[in-house]
Amino acid sequence: MKEVEKQMKALANRRRLAILRYLKKTREASVGDIAEEIKLSFKATSKHLGILYAAGILEKEQRSLTIFYSLAATQHLATKHVIGVL
Numbered sequence: 001m002k003e004v005e006k007q008m009k010a011l012a013n014r015r016r017l018a019i020l021r022y023l024k025k026t027r028e029a030s031v032g033d034i035a036e037e038i039k040l041s042f043k044a045t046s047k048h049l050g051i052l053y054a055a056g057i058l059e060k061e062q063r064s065l066t067i068f069y070s071l072a073a074t075q076h077l078a079t080k081h082v083i084g085v086l
Contacts, residue, residue: 003056004076004078004079006054006055006056007055007056007057007075007076007078007079008078008079009055010054010055010057011079011082013048013051015038015044015045015048016052017086018037019034019038019045019048019049019052020052020057020071020082020083020086021086022034022037022038023058023070023071024071024086027070027071028068029068029069030066030067030068030069031045031046031049031066031069032066034049049069052069053069056072056075057072057075057079058070058071058072059071059073071083
């Protein structure tokens with residue numbers, strides 16, 4: 001139950017919801033691409049991505065110097081429902 005609470009807290013932010021909406025559409029994106037899409041600084045976007053990653057909502061992969069994020073393959077039902085609504 002604690003894990004669900006952590007994910008719901010991570011979802012309770014309009015910037016993070018915008019990130020998830022974008023990743024739902026693109027499947028994968030770099031921090032820079034996400035920052036440009038949601039009109040936020042690279043640093044602030046990285047912080048939001050870190051929160052979503054720590055909650056298990058996102059996966060990340062580093063290629064050379066760039067980190068790419070995507071939606072996690074497995075998520076709690078409540079999280080899936082929220083992302084589905086976006």
